[in-house]
Amino acid sequence: MPHGDTTAAVDLSSAAIAATVSRDGVRVPILIDGRLVMPPGVVIGPTGHLYVGVDAATSIPADHRFVDDPTALLGKTALTDATNAAPTDPVDLLAAVLRHVGQHAAHQIGQPITALTVTIPPSWGPRRRHQVTEAAQRAGLPSPALVTAPAALAAHATTLGHPTPAGSCVLVCQADRHPATLTVLHTTDGGYTELATRSLDDAPDLDxxxxxxxIHTATGDDDPLRAPGDDPATADDHRALTDAVRTARQLLVTQERAPVLLPAPRQPAIITRADVTRAAQPVLDQIPRAVTDLLDAADVDTGHLPTVILRPDPTLPSVAEHLAHTTGTTPVLVDHPHALTDGALTLTAHHQPAPRATAARLPRVRLRISDLTGTLLIGACSLALLVQAVLTADITIHNTWVVGARTSLPQLGTAGALAMLTAIAIxxxxxxxxLTGTPTTPTEEPTTGSLIRRSYLAAAVGGTITATLYGLATGTAFSFDYTSYLKWTLGGAxxxxxxxTLIAATAPRIPAHALPHWLTLTRPAITHAATAAAGIWLIRAAYTLSTPIDLTGMPGLASTIGAALxxxxxxxxxxxTRTIRLITTPGLTIGYALVISYNTHSALIIGYLVALTWWGIRLTADTLRLAFPHTGNALRRLIDRPGN
Incomplete structure (x- = not known):
C-alpha cells in the first residue's frame, strides 16, 4: 500500500489532549492509552522520570510532584520546589506529552509522523508559540504548524454544514476550559483572521x-471543614471534597440530582442542577457584557455574525441560551472530542488539492496474453455454467410443443454475474x-481517470448486454418463454x-497517490470465482448425472465436493480480512458439504450470488471512501455526536 504524508494534529487548547492523524486524506482519531482523550497531567518522579496522561484525581507518592497542565507553565520560569533542587523545564514536560502522543499515533497508523499541527489558545504570543515548536523538536516530531483553537472550531463547524461566507464574521465561545474565552474571527478565502478575543478572567471557580x-449546608459550625482550604490540617479533606463535587457535576449532565461524598465520618450531601446554576450565575451574568465589549473591540455588530459557535462545557448550564439571547443567533454546538484536531487539519491542508485520477497518468505497459489469463478463465466459467444449465435441462414436450423446461435458475444467475465480473476484470x-503498445500518433495520452470512467462504464453496459443475451439464448435453446431465465441472468448481473457505474462516476476523483492502492483493492478474485464455478458445475453434474459424473460415477461424493468448493x-x-477468512472458511466449507441436497443446492448457490454482490458493494464503498474522504469524516462526526 502506498503511503502519502501522515499529518498528526494535537489539541493543546482544551481541558484534555486529543489527537487525529490524516493519512492519504483519511482522518483517524488516535486512542491514547486506550482513551479518546488524555488528561494533560504530568507526574515528576524523584529521579526526574516523567509520567504523562495522569488525571488530577490520581493519588501519587509523597516524593512525586504533579503538574496539572504543562501548557499553563509555558512562558514562566523553570519549575522547582523544596524536594527537588533541580528545576524542571516546562518545555521538557510538554515535550514528554507530545512524544507520548506521537508514539501512540505512529503505532496506531503504522508509519512515522511526517507533519504536525498543534492547536493553541488564541492568547498565546511568539514566546509560547516558540516553546511549543521547541517542545515538538525535543519530542522528535516535525516542526508544528500552529492553529488557534477558535479558528479550528470554525473550520470544523464548516465540515458539519455550517459554512461562514468569506468577508463575514463568526463568534466562537470556548466554555470547556477555565476561564471561558470569546473570540471574533473574520472569514477570508484562506482561513480566518482574529479580530478580538476576551477571557472571562473574573469568572469564579465553580467547583x-x-x-x-x-460545606455550609451539610456541616456544623464547628466542623473542621469550615476552616480555610489552605489549612494544612484539612487540605486533604478539601481536595477530596472538591474531587467529589467535580464528579457530581459530571453526573448532573444526565440527571437532576447527584450525591457528594464528604470525608468520613460525615454523611453524603446532595446537589442539584439548580445548585450548579446558582453557582454559575456570576459567569452567565458576564456573557452579555463580555459579548458587547468583544464586538466593540472587533468593530462589528450582531448583524455581521451569521454564525455563533459554542464549545460547551457539559457541567456549565445555560451558556447556549445566554449566547443566543445576546447575539440573536442560536449557537452551533461543537462538542466532539476531536473537533479541534479535525478543524486544524482542515485549515493546514494544502490549498491546492492533491492531483486526482482525472489529471494523473499511471505508467502503462503493453497488454500480454498472460494478463488476460484470469479474465478468460472467469469468462470460460461463466459460459460453462450457462451451457451446462441448458444441456442438462429437463424439457417437457406435449404434441411437439415445449410446455415446460426445468433447469437451475440460480446457476443461470451465477453465469450472468460471472459475465459481469469478466467485464469488470477487463x-x-x-x-x-x-492494447497494442505505446501509440505513435501525436494525440495526447488519456488520463487514468478518463480510462477508468470509460472502461467501467463499458463494463457495466457490456456485462449487462451479455447477461441479457444469456437469458434470451436460454429461452431460444428451450424454444420456451425466456422471461424467467432473463430475470435470473440480469438479476445476477x-x-x-x-x-x-458508481465506480466509473467516482473513481476519477481518487487522489493520484492512492490509485495504486485502489487498483489493488479492485482486482477481481479470479481464483474464488473459478472455485465457485467448479463447485456449482459438480453439484449440477451430480444431480443430473451429466459430465463428468456419467463417466466416473459417485454422484454423492461429487455433490459433497462441489458444495465444499x-x-x-x-x-x-x-x-x-485474514482472521475472518480463517474463521468462516472452514465453517462454510464443512457446513455446505453437510447440508447439500437436491432441495438445498439452489439456496447455496444463491448464497454465493449474495456474497459476490457484497464484494461489489464493498468495492464501491472503498472507491467512495477514497474519492470523498472528508465527506465520510463529516458523516461519522454527525453520527458519533452525543445525543444522536
Whole structure:
C-alpha cells in the first residue's frame, strides 16, 4: 500500500489532549492509552522520570510532584520546589506529552509522523508559540504548524454544514476550559483572521463555589471543614471534597440530582442542577457584557455574525441560551472530542488539492496474453455454467410443443454475474495497459481517470448486454418463454453493473497517490470465482448425472465436493480480512458439504450470488471512501455526536 504524508494534529487548547492523524486524506482519531482523550497531567518522579496522561484525581507518592497542565507553565520560569533542587523545564514536560502522543499515533497508523499541527489558545504570543515548536523538536516530531483553537472550531463547524461566507464574521465561545474565552474571527478565502478575543478572567471557580455551598449546608459550625482550604490540617479533606463535587457535576449532565461524598465520618450531601446554576450565575451574568465589549473591540455588530459557535462545557448550564439571547443567533454546538484536531487539519491542508485520477497518468505497459489469463478463465466459467444449465435441462414436450423446461435458475444467475465480473476484470486492466503498445500518433495520452470512467462504464453496459443475451439464448435453446431465465441472468448481473457505474462516476476523483492502492483493492478474485464455478458445475453434474459424473460415477461424493468448493469460495469472497477468512472458511466449507441436497443446492448457490454482490458493494464503498474522504469524516462526526 502506498503511503502519502501522515499529518498528526494535537489539541493543546482544551481541558484534555486529543489527537487525529490524516493519512492519504483519511482522518483517524488516535486512542491514547486506550482513551479518546488524555488528561494533560504530568507526574515528576524523584529521579526526574516523567509520567504523562495522569488525571488530577490520581493519588501519587509523597516524593512525586504533579503538574496539572504543562501548557499553563509555558512562558514562566523553570519549575522547582523544596524536594527537588533541580528545576524542571516546562518545555521538557510538554515535550514528554507530545512524544507520548506521537508514539501512540505512529503505532496506531503504522508509519512515522511526517507533519504536525498543534492547536493553541488564541492568547498565546511568539514566546509560547516558540516553546511549543521547541517542545515538538525535543519530542522528535516535525516542526508544528500552529492553529488557534477558535479558528479550528470554525473550520470544523464548516465540515458539519455550517459554512461562514468569506468577508463575514463568526463568534466562537470556548466554555470547556477555565476561564471561558470569546473570540471574533473574520472569514477570508484562506482561513480566518482574529479580530478580538476576551477571557472571562473574573469568572469564579465553580467547583470551589459548590464545595463551599456543600460545606455550609451539610456541616456544623464547628466542623473542621469550615476552616480555610489552605489549612494544612484539612487540605486533604478539601481536595477530596472538591474531587467529589467535580464528579457530581459530571453526573448532573444526565440527571437532576447527584450525591457528594464528604470525608468520613460525615454523611453524603446532595446537589442539584439548580445548585450548579446558582453557582454559575456570576459567569452567565458576564456573557452579555463580555459579548458587547468583544464586538466593540472587533468593530462589528450582531448583524455581521451569521454564525455563533459554542464549545460547551457539559457541567456549565445555560451558556447556549445566554449566547443566543445576546447575539440573536442560536449557537452551533461543537462538542466532539476531536473537533479541534479535525478543524486544524482542515485549515493546514494544502490549498491546492492533491492531483486526482482525472489529471494523473499511471505508467502503462503493453497488454500480454498472460494478463488476460484470469479474465478468460472467469469468462470460460461463466459460459460453462450457462451451457451446462441448458444441456442438462429437463424439457417437457406435449404434441411437439415445449410446455415446460426445468433447469437451475440460480446457476443461470451465477453465469450472468460471472459475465459481469469478466467485464469488470477487463475494465481493471484498462488504466495500466495498452492494447497494442505505446501509440505513435501525436494525440495526447488519456488520463487514468478518463480510462477508468470509460472502461467501467463499458463494463457495466457490456456485462449487462451479455447477461441479457444469456437469458434470451436460454429461452431460444428451450424454444420456451425466456422471461424467467432473463430475470435470473440480469438479476445476477445488474447489482454488479450498478457498482461498476458508481465506480466509473467516482473513481476519477481518487487522489493520484492512492490509485495504486485502489487498483489493488479492485482486482477481481479470479481464483474464488473459478472455485465457485467448479463447485456449482459438480453439484449440477451430480444431480443430473451429466459430465463428468456419467463417466466416473459417485454422484454423492461429487455433490459433497462441489458444495465444499462453493462454501470455500463464498467465505473467501465475503471478506478480505485474514482472521475472518480463517474463521468462516472452514465453517462454510464443512457446513455446505453437510447440508447439500437436491432441495438445498439452489439456496447455496444463491448464497454465493449474495456474497459476490457484497464484494461489489464493498468495492464501491472503498472507491467512495477514497474519492470523498472528508465527506465520510463529516458523516461519522454527525453520527458519533452525543445525543444522536
Amino acid at each position: 470551589r463555589l459548590i464545595t463551599d455551598h456543600v 475494465a481493471h486492466l484498462a488504466p495500466t495497459t495498452w 445488474l447489482p454488479l453493473a450498478a457498482c461498476a 462453493l462454501g470455500t469460495a463464498t467465505a473467501l469472497t465475503v471478506s478480505r
